[in-house]
Each structure stands twice: as C-alpha cells, then as structure tokens.
Amino acid sequence: MVTIQISQDYDRFRQIVKGRVRRDLRKYLKSNELIGRQGGQVISIPITDIELPRFQYGENQGGVGAGEGEEGDVIGLGELEGPNGAGDQPGDHILEVDFTIEELAQILAEELELPRIQPRGSKNIEGESDNYSVVRNVGIEVLKHRKRTFREALKRQLAGGEYSLQRPLIVPIKKDKRYLSDRTELKPENNAVIFYIQDVSGSMTDDLKMVTRQATFWIDIWIQSHYKNVDRRYIAHDSQAFLVDQDQFYRMRTSGGTAISSAYQLAIKMLEERFSPEEYNVYFFQFSDGDNYDHDSQRCVKHLKETLLPAANLFCYGQVGKSSSSDRFIDVLEEEFPERDNLIFTFIRDDEEILPALKAFLGKGK
Amino acid sequence: MIEKLPTELKRCKYRVHAVAREYGLRFPEIIYEVLDYEAMNRVAAYAGFPQRYPHWSFGMQYDQHAKSYRYGLSRIYEMVVNSRPVYAYLLKCNNLVDQKLVMAHVCGHGDFFGENLWFGRTDRKALDTFANHGSAVQKYIDQHGAAEVEKFLDICLSLQQLVDIHSQFIRRKPNGNRNGGQSEESGPESVRKLPVERHYMDSFLNPREHVEAQRKELEKKKRERELLKIPESPERDVLLFLIEHAPLENWQRDILGMIRQESYYYLPQAQTKIMNEGWASFWHSKILTGSDKGNAYVQPAPDPVLEAAEVVDYADHCSGTLAMGRRLNPYKLGLAIWRDLEERWNRGQFGKEWEECDDFQEKSHWDRKLGQGRQKIFEVRRIYNDVQFIDEFFTPEISQHLKLFAYRYERSSNTYKITSRAYDEIKRKLLFSLTNYGSPVVEVENANFKNRGELFLRHVLHEGVDLDLKKAAATLEYFHWLWKRPVYLVTVVKEEEIALKFDGTHHQIPAAKLASIQ
Numbered sequence: 001m002v003t004i005q006i007s008q009d010y011d012r013f014r015q016i017v018k019g020r021v022r023r024d025l026r027k028y029l030k031s032n033e034l035i036g037r038q039g040g041q042v043i044s045i046p047i048t049d050i051e052l053p054r055f056q057y058g059e060n061q062g063g064v065g066a067g068e069g070e071e072g073d074v075i076g077l078g079e080l081e082g083p084n085g086a087g088d089q090p091g092d093h094i095l096e097v098d099f100t101i102e103e104l105a106q107i108l109a110e111e112l113e114l115p116r117i118q119p120r121g122s123k124n125i126e127g128e129s130d131n132y133s134v135v136r137n138v139g140i141e142v143l144k145h146r147k148r149t150f151r152e153a154l155k156r157q158l159a160g161g162e163y164s165l166q167r168p169l170i171v172p173i174k175k176d177k178r179y180l181s182d183r184t185e186l187k188p189e190n191n192a193v194i195f196y197i198q199d200v201s202g203s204m205t206d207d208l209k210m211v212t213r214q215a216t217f218w219i220d221i222w223i224q225s226h227y228k229n230v231d232r233r234y235i236a237h238d239s240q241a242f243l244v245d246q247d248q249f250y251r252m253r254t255s256g257g258t259a260i261s262s263a264y265q266l267a268i269k270m271l272e273e274r275f276s277p278e279e280y281n282v283y284f285f286q287f288s289d290g291d292n293y294d295h296d297s298q299r300c301v302k303h304l305k306e307t308l309l310p311a312a313n314l315f316c317y318g319q320v321g322k323s324s325s326s327d328r329f330i331d332v333l334e335e336e337f338p339e340r341d342n343l344i345f346t347f348i349r350d351d352e353e354i355l356p357a358l359k360a361f362l363g364k365g366k
Numbered sequence: 367m368i369e370k371l372p373t374e375l376k377r378c379k380y381r382v383h384a385v386a387r388e389y390g391l392r393f394p395e396i397i398y399e400v401l402d403y404e405a406m407n408r409v410a411a412y413a414g415f416p417q418r419y420p421h422w423s424f425g426m427q428y429d430q431h432a433k434s435y436r437y438g439l440s441r442i443y444e445m446v447v448n449s450r451p452v453y454a455y456l457l458k459c460n461n462l463v464d465q466k467l468v469m470a471h472v473c474g475h476g477d478f479f480g481e482n483l484w485f486g487r488t489d490r491k492a493l494d495t496f497a498n499h500g501s502a503v504q505k506y507i508d509q510h511g512a513a514e515v516e517k518f519l520d521i522c523l524s525l526q527q528l529v530d531i532h533s534q535f536i537r538r539k540p541n542g543n544r545n546g547g548q549s550e551e552s553g554p555e556s557v558r559k560l561p562v563e564r565h566y567m568d569s570f571l572n573p574r575e576h577v578e579a580q581r582k583e584l585e586k587k588k589r590e591r592e593l594l595k596i597p598e599s600p601e602r603d604v605l606l607f608l609i610e611h612a613p614l615e616n617w618q619r620d621i622l623g624m625i626r627q628e629s630y631y632y633l634p635q636a637q638t639k640i641m642n643e644g645w646a647s648f649w650h651s652k653i654l655t656g657s658d659k660g661n662a663y664v665q666p667a668p669d670p671v672l673e674a675a676e677v678v679d680y681a682d683h684c685s686g687t688l689a690m691g692r693r694l695n696p697y698k699l700g701l702a703i704w705r706d707l708e709e710r711w712n713r714g715q716f717g718k719e720w721e722e723c724d725d726f727q728e729k730s731h732w733d734r735k736l737g738q739g740r741q742k743i744f745e746v747r748r749i750y751n752d753v754q755f756i757d758e759f760f761t762p763e764i765s766q767h768l769k770l771f772a773y774r775y776e777r778s779s780n781t782y783k784i785t786s787r788a789y790d791e792i793k794r795k796l797l798f799s800l801t802n803y804g805s806p807v808v809e810v811e812n813a814n815f816k817n818r819g820e821l822f823l824r825h826v827l828h829e830g831v832d833l834d835l836k837k838a839a840a841t842l843e844y845f846h847w848l849w850k851r852p853v854y855l856v857t858v859v860k861e862e863e864i865a866l867k868f869d870g871t872h873h874q875i876p877a878a879k880l881a882s883i884q
Contacts, residue, residue: 058832
C-alpha cells in the first residue's frame with residue numbers, strides 16, 4: 001500500500017520540483033549557484049519556496065544551541081544552514097534536490113524546445129562487450145548448460161538403445177556435457193569529444209568568463225545526456241594555446257595578445273593524435289571577445305574550412321561582451337561563411353543572452 | 367510489508383518489556399514491525415502511518431530521508447506511533463543491541479503516551495482515522511480531480527498549525543462542537559412546544575398565537591445575533607472558525623476538518639517533545655544497563671537487559687544519538703533534566719531551605735536522604751508539558767553542563783552568532799521556542815470587518831519576535847482563497863503595529879500602520 005502511495009507522492013513531488021527548475025531556468029542560467037554542484041551523475045539544485053508558507057517567526061527569532069564557542073562567535077551561515085531551535089521548527093531552509101543529468105537535459109530541452117542530437121552515423125566506434133551466448137563442449141562446471149547437456153545425453157542414449165520408457169533415466173557422461181562460453185561482440189557506441197576554447201587574454205574580464213562558465217555548464221549537460229562517453233578538452237589561449245584542466249580554464253588569466261589560430265592548431269593536433277573524427281562526434285565551443293588580428297583571423301578561416309568544420313559535428317562560437325569595432329572575429333566568420341551548416345555563431349553580450357545562445361547552439365540537433 | 371517478528375527479537379521484546387514493567391512503566395501492547403531501510407524511509411515519510419491522504423509533501427519527506435541515508439548522514443533508528451496498541455518500527459539491518467535499545471526506548475514513549483495528561487484526549491485509533499482520511503481524500507480526488515484537491519490540501523496544510531492548544535481541555539463556547547470534520551450546521555431553532563400525547567390536544571396546549579409570537583421572538587434574537595460581531599470573542603482555533611464560517615464546498619469543509627483533526631492529534635507530541643524523548647532515553651538507559659544497581663534509593667532494580675559484552679555497542683550507539691553537534695538535541699536536554707530531577711528529589715535538593723541556601727559547599731554535599739526521586743519523576747511525567755518542565759526544572763547547572771548558548775541571526779553578515787551564555791537568556795529563548803509549540807498565535811478577530819465581510823486576523827502575544835512578513839503575505843493569499851473576501855493580518859514589526867492586507871489581486875505594500883486602515 002505504502003509502496004504505491006509513496007511512488008505517487010514521490011512522482012508528484014519530482015514533477016513539482018522539475019516544474020520549478022524549468023520556471024526558474026533563466027535564474028539558474030544567470031547565477032553561478034549550480035556550478036560545482038555536480039557530483040558524478042547527479043546535480044544538486046537548491047529549490048526555494050517549495051515549502052508551503054505559514055505564519056512563522058522571522059529572522060530575529062534566534063534560538064538555543066549547544067557546544068563550544070564564545071559570545072559573538074559565528075556558528076553558521078544564514079539561509080543555507082541555520083541551526084534549528086528546540087521544538088519542532090524546521091529552520092528556514094532551502095531544499096536541495098538531486099537531479100540526474102538526463103532530467104536536467106530534459107528540462108532544458110522542454111524549455112528551449114531543443115531537438116535530440118542525431119549522432120553522425122559513420123562516426124560510431126565499436127565498443128567491445130562480452131556475452132555468454134555460445135555453447136561449447138568444454139568449460140567449467142558452474143557454467144554448465146543443463147538443458148543442452150541432458151538433451152545430448154538423451155540423444156546418445158536413444159541412439160544406443162539404452163533409453164527405456166519404463167525406466168526413463170538419463171545419465172550424462174563427459175562427452176555429453178555442454179558449457180556456456182563467452183563471445184566478444186562489437187557493439188556500436190557513440191562517443192563524443194567536446195573542445196572548449198576560450199580566450200584568456202587581458203581583454204576577457206572575469207564577468208565575461210563567468211558568462212562562458214554558465215554556458216558551458218549547460219552545454220555539457222546537454223551533450224553528456226546524449227552520449228555514452230564524453231571526453232572534454234579545455235583549450236585556453238592568448239597568443240599561444242594551452243591545454244588546461246577545467247579549473248584552470250575558468251581561472252586562467254594572461255596579459256598577452258590574442259591569436260585564435262593557435263588554439264585551432266592545438267585542436268587540430270589533438271584531432272590527429274587522439275580524437276579521430278572517424279571515431280568521435282566532435283564538438284567545438286569557442287568563446288572570445290572577438291578581438292583578434294585580421295591576419296590571424298584569415299588563418300583561422302583557413303583552418304576552419306580545411307580541417308575543423310569537416311571534422312566537427314558542430315562548431316559554435318560565442319562572442320561574449322559588448323563588442324566594439326575592433327572586436328570583429330564574428331564579422332569575419334559572417335563574411336567568410338555565407339553558407340554554413342555546422343558552424344553557428346552568436347553574440348552573448350551578457351548573462352541575459354545565455355539562454356538564446358544555448359538555443360542557437362543546440363537547436364540544430366547536431 | 368508486515369513480517370513476523372523473528373523469534374530472537376521476540377525474546378528480546380519479552381525481556382525488555384518485563385524489565386520495563388518491573389520499573390513501573392505502564393504501556394499498552396506494543397507491536398513491532400521490522401523494515402528494511404527502504405521501507406523505513408517510506409513509512410517515515412508518512413510519520414509512521416501506513417495509509418494517509420496523498421500529497422506531494424510526503425514525497426518530499428521521502429526524498430530527503432532517502433538522500434540523507436544514501437549519503438550516510440543519518441538514518442532513522444526508531445519510529446513510534448501513538449495509538450492503541452502502540453506501533454513501532456525496527457530497522458532490519460540494526461544489530462541486536464540496537465534493537466533492544468529501540469524497544470526499551472519505545473517502552474518509554476508508550477508509557478508517556480498513555481500516562482501523560484496532555485495526551486489524554488488524543489485519538490488512540492489514529493491509524494484507522496488517518497487511513498479513513500486517506501480514502502476520503504481519494505474519493506474527493508476521483509470526484510473533483512487531483513489538481514483541485516491538491517491545491518486545496520496545500521492551503522489546508524499551510525494553515526494547519528492555526529489551532530488552539532488549550533481547546534482540548536477547555537470548552538470556550540457553550541455547546542461548541544469541537545470535534546472537527548462534523549460541524550454540520552444545525553437546523554433553525556424551532557419553537558419549544560409543550561409535549562402533547564394526543565395530537566388533538568396540540569392546538570389547545572400550544573395555542574397558535576403563542577407559538578407565532580415565540581417564533582417571531584426567536585427570529586428577532588437570531589437577527590440580533592447576526593448583527594453582533596463574529597466571532598463574539600477572538601477565535602484562536604482558526605481552522606474551526608474557517609470550517610464553520612468560510613464559504614466552502616462540503617468536500618472542502620470535510621478535508622479541512624480532517625487536517626484540523628490531524629493537527630490536534632500531533633499537538634501533544636509537539637508540546638512534550640523534550641520531556642517525551644528525554645523520558646524514553648532515561649528509561650532505555652536504565653533498562654539496558656541497569657544503572658540503578660547499587661543505588662540505595664531505588665527499590666525495584668532489575669537486572670540489566672544487556673550482557674556485559676554488549677555494553678560497548680550500546681555506548682557506541684548512544685554517542686551517536688546523543689551527540690550534540692551545534693544543535694540543541696531534545697533527547698539530551700530532556701535526559702539531563704530527568705536525571706537531575708531524580709537525583710535532586712532523592713537528595714532532597716528542593717524547597718525553601720534549598721533555595722535559600724547560598725553556601726556552595728553545603729549545597730554540593732546536600733543529602734537529606736529522602737529518596738523521593740522515582741516518585742517525583744513519575745508525577746512530573748503525569749502532569750507536565752515542555753513549557754512547565756523547562757520553566758520549573760531547567761537549572762543553570764544543566765545549562766552549563768550541556769554548554770548551551772543563545773544565538774541569533776545577524777543580517778549584516780548573514781551569519782548566526784552566539785549572543786549569550788547567560789542562563790536567563792537561554793531559558794527565555796527555550797521557553798519562547800516552546801510556547802504555542804513554537805508557532806505564532808494568530809486569532810480571528812472579526813469576520814465582518816468594516817461591515818464588508820472582510821476577515822481580520824491578529825497576531826497576538828507578540829513578544830519581540832516579528833513574523834516573517836514574506837511568508838505571512840503568502841499565507842494571507844491562501845486565507846483569501848478560502849474566505850474569498852479581502853483579508854487582513856495585524857502584527858507588530860519593530861515595535862509598531864502594522865497591517866498586511868491581501869484583496870485577491872494586490873498586497874498592500876508597504877504594510878500600512880494599523881491606524882490608517884481602521
């Protein structure tokens with residue numbers, strides 16, 4: 001009884017919190033609350049005002065606690081972990097609810113009306129998987145296939161005239177025994193690699209990097225929900241490109257100039273060495289303020305045309321910040337690629353524009 | 367779900383119960399059910415009741431229990447339901463020592479439920495009652511749709527604490543129907559006639575003119591009553607008031623009545639949390655370790671339930687449940703007071719002489735060898751609730767021993783800070799958090815405010831702690847949904863009376879001073 005009821009009530013609760021996340025998606029997109037809340041396959045999201053309102057005391061209530069500490073010592077932070085008072089008062093707490101990547105991706109898809117990604121057919125690598133699906137006549141006892149063994153024994157006894165209907169006794173001998181055996185099968189698996197490329201030169205302020213960070217968080221969730229294995233590579237560049245880890249990627253700051261082509265070259269090198277486009281679905285997400293030397297931009301165009309675009313499922317470029325007349329990388333792309341299939345670029349001027357940018361990037365179903 | 371109690375546990379049960387009874391605990395039959403943690407989380411979501419009305423908030427409870435179990439933050443050791451017989455749940459994966467401990471603990475609760483006066487009026491068939499509520503709500507869902515009923519339940523649950531904590535024992539209105547759920551409107555008062563045995567005598571004994579005159583008189587009285595203020599005096603049982611006066615449909619009135627009934631069922635538990643948990647902990651430790659052996663005062667001192675070898679496990683468990691952290695642990699506070707109480711009455715550390723003695727040396731060796739401890743704690747268990755218990759028996763020594771402090775929230779730094787370790791301040795805060803089981807007292811003052819049928823609520827007994835205005839405004843919206851006319855709430859903020867108002871579309875922002883709306 002309880003089992004049925006709890007699953008109903010639990011489903012309804014999940015439905016409600018998903019609705020809240022969807023309603024507040026814009027808020028979550030803008031704030032950095034969710035970043036760093038991912039642990040493995042779940043993301044813990046703080047949901048506010050899910051609890052029913054009631055007449056209750058406000059913040060000047062205070063209470064009684066226990067333990068060490070002098071007068072004036074801080075014992076906890078507001079909102080998130082107010083210690084409860086005596087009695088039955090749950091403090092004004094924010095509920096943390098775990099969501100799987102798939103659930104979040106679904107919410108994102110519903111809100112942005114995203115089509116599912118169609119992996120490129122020929123890019124599937126063969127994954128190995130072992131199956132006990134073959135029967136052999138040697139093997140170990142625990143894997144003995146009884147039915148087949150007795151069938152063999154019956155066949156032998158019938159052929160030799162040893163079987164009698166009056167006394168239907170079947171005794172398998174060694175050569176009747178059949179065993180299960182494993183066979184390695186090759187199954188197609190979809191693997192993907194995401195290259196995140198970010199300009200970390202002096203002109204990229206922390207605010208702009210934060211915008212990048214929000215966008216990549218959601219991009220990651222979306223792509224991750226479609227592929228079994230997702231590799232990520234973070235390329236930070238000024239006039240040179242560096243392969244860095246995720247943490248450095250968002251923090252790094254250099255004072256150098258800008259040469260986007262350096263990052264492209266590094267990506268091309270990695271495609272050649274490790275991530276063959278034959279085997280991987282390749283994604284590029286590039287963020288920059290668009291301030292690049294013209295001659296370097298021409299080099300970039302060449303790389304894009306010759307190598308990157310043919311290799312990629314999707315190449316997205318987001319020009320962050322308020323672009324000035326010198327920030328014209330996006331204009332170069334506009335001029336050079338009047339016809340484009342898997343190249344998408346857009347402005348992300350501030351955090352309000354993350355949502356439309358995500359829609360532009362991911363809305364093609366690639 | 368129900369499994370038979372394994373023989374081993376049954377043996378524990380008999381042993382533990384026998385010892386508990388020998389100590390003088392009086393509890394009804396206790397039925398234990400063994401559940402795995404998954405089932406435990408499920409049952410805990412419904413507070414131990416196998417069947418209740420469907421609502422997502424139970425799903426939320428479950429989500430939180432399951433999550434904290436998964437992360438190893440906490441698990442539910444015991445759960446006990448106040449009913450006859452008492453139902454208690456044991457966690458399957460616990461070891462035998464833990465099971466004995468839970469059983470001993472449950473005996474304490476069983477005794478408290480049965481013997482404490484504040485539980486005197488609780489529904490002992492709550493399991494059935496709650497299950498009936500479940501099927502009734504299910505029926506309404508079938509009739510009116512899940513969304514409609516859920517919306518209404520949300521409203522009811524948001525207001526569920528607005529009951530009158532004393533009304534179980536006081537009759538505030540003559541002939542008031544306090545049972546909730548069945549507040550059927552009684553028919554119009556009819557004229558009293560003399561009884562007649564033969565119908566042809568009727569016109570003779572009750573002449574038409576007289577009857578007519580009386581009927582007019584009654585009607586006049588009724589109209590006069592209607593002109594009077596409703597309610598006559600401020601009504602603290604807000605839920606009852608709404609049941610009786612809000613323009614609700616019958617099914618809504620029925621559901622509101624059920625929620626009110628469940629609120630009253632839980633009320634004594636909220637009013638005696640510290641005592642009840644302390645009492646159960648006090649007894650489980652006595653029952654398991656036989657700590658009375660060698661205590662001259664205590665007459666029945668049965669053998670402990672635990673073997674010597676099990677005591678380490680027991681100690682390990684206790685260090686878990688009684689750990690303090692930074693939060694006030696009601697188990698520990700209650701236990702400390704009960705122990706202190708028994709000790710003091712054993713040694714005669716009470717009364718005028720003791721109070722007036724200010725010689726520390728003499729006080730620390732004070733022993734009049736009275737041995738009244740056991741008698742005293744049973745007496746206190748009978749007639750006290752948390753407020754009285756803390757008020758009378760919470761001492762500076764206990765406060766110091768448990769390292770209690772008072773804290774408050776500081777907005778500027780968004781932190782909670784320790785404000786004081788002074789006994790008076792701590793006691794004041796404790797008592798405040800227990801008064802009206804920690805909820806603000808809100809009364810219906812006038813249901814016909816400005817003679818326009820508007821509902822006027824007042825937050826009374828303001829003691830310097832202001833309401834959370836955001837939450838209060840949201841709650842007012844729910845009131846409006848029920849009342850369908852503008853609603854007001856008067857409260858005090860920063861020592862100034864203000865009124866919140868919601869008229870169905872707008873909140874009055876900022877909240878106006880009281881004088882300006884009258």
